[in-house]
Structures are given as C-alpha cells and as structure tokens.
Amino acid sequence: MAKEITARADDYSQWYNDIVKKAGLAEHSAVRGCMVIKPYGFAIWEKMQAQLDAMFKDTGHVNAYFPLFIPKSFLSREADHVEGFAKECAVVTHYRLKKGADGEGIVVDPDAKLEEELIVRPTSETIIWNTYRDWISSYRDLPLLVNQWANVVRWEMRTRFFLRTAEFLWQEGHTAHATKEEAIAEAKQMQEVYASFAQDYMAMPVVQGSKTETERFAGAVDTMTIEALMQDGKALQAGTSHFLGQNFAKAFDVKFLNQDNKESYVWATSWGVSTRLIGGLIMTHSDDDGLVLPPKLAPTQVVIVPIPKPNETIAEVAEDIKRQLGQLGVSVKIDDDPKKRPGFKFAEYEMMGIPVRIGIGMRDLEKSVVEVARRDTKEKTQIPLDQIHQYIPALLSEIQDNLYARSLQFRKDHWRQVDDWDTFQETLEEEGGFISAHWDGTSETEKRIKELTKATIRCIPNDQPLENGSCILTGAPSSRRVLFAKAY
C-alpha cells in the first residue's frame, strides 16, 4: 500500500517517526537538528496556542516580545543558570559576510567581529530581568505578568521530532511579584493551568509535582512539573513552572519600594510549554493506523467523503451537513476530489487522525442515513440525516472523553507501588511505567539509581501523602514516596 507505518510493537521509535512524516506533521530540514513543521503539524500547534493563550489571558497575563539575542555577559550573571545552559548555546560572533578571496563563494568577514558575542536565547530569563529592572521601581508596578511566544535554541546532540530539536517553539511566562508567597502561588497556578490544558484539551493525564534538586531548572528554587506517561512506558515532562525566588532579581538588581518605603528584591516565576506537547499528543493517543487527535485540538474535526464520486444529490447533502455543523462550531472538510477513491481517503484521514468521518453514498441516502466512523475506536454507525446535528457534537465530546479515559486507564495499568529493589529493577526493565517508591532524599542515591536503571525521579507528586518507609536502594529512612520512570 502507499503508506504503511511500522507497528508500535515492532519498533516504537520508527512508529513515531512514521506518524510524524506520514501524517504530514513535520520533516527534517537541511539544518542539523532542526525540523520543518508542516502546515498540518503547525495547525495543531495553533490550536494549542489559541487555547493556552486564552488561559493565560484569563489569569491576568499579557503578551510581549523580547530579543532573540542575549549578550554573553547576561547569561553568566546567575551562576547556576549559566552552568545549566552553557553546553548547548549557539553563539553569534560576526555580523557580516563578504566574497571569498578567490572571488567565489562567501566567507565571514573577519573585520566584522562583534565586540561582545551574542547568545541565541536558550530561554529568556536574563534579557527579561535586565529589562524588568527598568520597569519596576514600586510595589505599584507589581505584579508584572508577562508571557512571550517565541522560538529558542538549545544545541542538542541528539534530536527527535518535536520531543527534542535544536530550535523549538514555545511560550515562556515571566512574572515579578512583591512577595514570596505570591510568586509561589503564581507558579502553582500556572502548573494548574498546564495540567488543565493537558487533561481537558490534549486528553492526556498528567501528574503534578515538584522536581528534585538534580532535575530542577538551572536558577530555580523550585521547579514544578506536569509529567505524562507515553505508550511505551516512558515519561514525558510536558510543562514546567518555576519559582525563581530572588535569584534573578539579585543577579539583575531588580528592587522595588514597598508601602513603607523600604527597598527589597522582587520575587520571580517563569513557566513554559513547547512544541514538545505535540510529541506527547502523538505518543499518548495514536495507534498503528496513524495519528489520533482529540477533537478539541484537531484542525479538522469531521471529514465528509462522498461515495462514489460526487453527484448533485450527495454534494447537496454534504454541504447541508457542513453548514449545520459549522453553525455549531464544528470544523468540517468535504473531500470531493474525484481523482481519489473512497478507500484511499478513508486510510488517509485515519492517518491524519481526524476524529470523525462521514461517508455519504446513494445507498445511504435512499434510507436517509449517513455512515459515521469514529477514529478512536474505528466503529461505524448509520445515523439518520435529521439527527446528525445532534449526534456529531455529542460524538466529538464522547471521543474526547474516551481518549482521556483510555489514557488514564493505561497510566493506572502502568503505575506500580514498589518496595524492594529487585522488583524495582524488573518493573523498569520489563514494563516501564511510573514507579512509586521511597527515596532517601539524597542526590547521590538519585544518581546511583539512574546509573543502575536509567530511571530518574520524575517528580515528588503534589498529592503524595507522607508515609514512613525506607529508601528503595539504600534502605535509609524516607518520609514520602516519589515517582520514578525512564524518561524522554
């Protein structure tokens, strides 16, 4: 057949690459580690952006834009921060090209060397806090709640579509607050926003928690995360929200006067999600027939395929359904391309993950019905024409719910509570998934576990009750379980 994808069971990585390529989401570019996001993939990102942006606005944030380039000296102001990113920064050293000595080709003009090199932003804390210094002088300027949609560059050694590329798209929120409590509340609020988005729109269950010191963002006091479980049993960090304390305020000297005319440093947060979410979306729902999209993020929710080649009657019915559903806010595409056969279209739209397909043939119309096929279960039903406008919106909603329920069930089936080291190792090797286990709280033990099993502590879940136990590796006392998994 024209397009076949590798089965998940045969080669999970290849399956993932096949989905990305064959559903038309992205392809490799001429630049190492950078991908081209194709129109269909970008349309999904636009759906995500629109929803997230609305949620940010609802929580009082505004958008702005800061420079792509950061003076090298800025990056080194915050010691942990620079150490965290130094190994993966792209550096601009010159600002001009000229013809080569032989008159052929083009070379970097050695006379155009920058006095201070510029770093292509791996994240924008430094340039933003340098700006905030001028924006903040009084408690009346606070809180400052700004988000930016941007691209960032992290020079990764090994890349994968959407999950890790040298350049990626994201949003980064950067907020400034008068008190520590308020900043912590902001970071928590944004973690909650991300969790709602993941669950309600992506239909992807996530665990909310905090990172250990080892896994924390460079420069943060506390990194809060949402962690999702992929179908191969590996965890994916899907979004992070950082409480930055006064680290950046001190590094960039951002102070404000309070009501008592006393000066103090500002408290900060930053938070972000990226195009990595698309990778998470793929690996949460898709199957061996292709992409599966939750209706709320599908660029096209319903596709209508006329059978056989379109004629007047069928075309009219199709247009009528499109109009009816359009009024209800459902996005509908009619594929009346006469050059492609219905069977081809069925396979194609399944590959693209369109949630619902309506097939209309003369045989159906004689009975005043159409055939409705849902992507998530592949079930087909005959639905009377006069019920379509009620049935389809309800079905979309049911698909959305079913995808979430299915993913949640998968996570339940791959979430083990483990209390002995042998089982811990076996589980990781044979099934993967999340493992809830005791840990003695030291970075040394965390590192040792990673060396031995490749698993890392994904987070200390927010709702994890206190419980006395002993560390899975060292047996030292522990007051609470943490969540382990192999991760992307």
Next chain:
RNA sequence: CGGGGUGUAGCGCAGUCCGGUUAGCGCACCUGCUUUGGGAGCAGGGGGUCGGGAGUUCGAAUCUCUCCACCCCGACCA
C-alpha cells in the same frame, strides 16, 4: 560527542562485495479511457549532480580519501 548503520527519481528500494552498454523496479506524478461502499485497472508518458568534493583508472553508483546529512544505541538535555 563515542559506537553501529544508511544515503541511488517526490517516497520506498535493487544494483556496490568482484569497476565496463543507454542506472533499474514498486508507489506517487502527467495524458486518455474504464472505474468508484476500505488504499482501482489498462495503455501511453515525464522525471536522476547515484549525498557533496577530491583522487585512482582508458572507464566509477561501484575502489580510496574527505566532508555533510539522517537513523539506531549510549552520554547530555525541555
């Protein structure tokens, strides 16, 4: 960045070991006709810097060197 692999038409591949006509095949594409309820059939047609460069040779997709890109496995990381 280390180990392994791949690179030949838009996509997937054969040919490379052992150099020798005009570089093939399937899908896709174009034209026409017939078809159309799960990836249509027949006929005709177009499309190639064999990843780039250098070298060996009478002659290179094939041998040598080098560079590049991608994939898989590690280390690093959102």
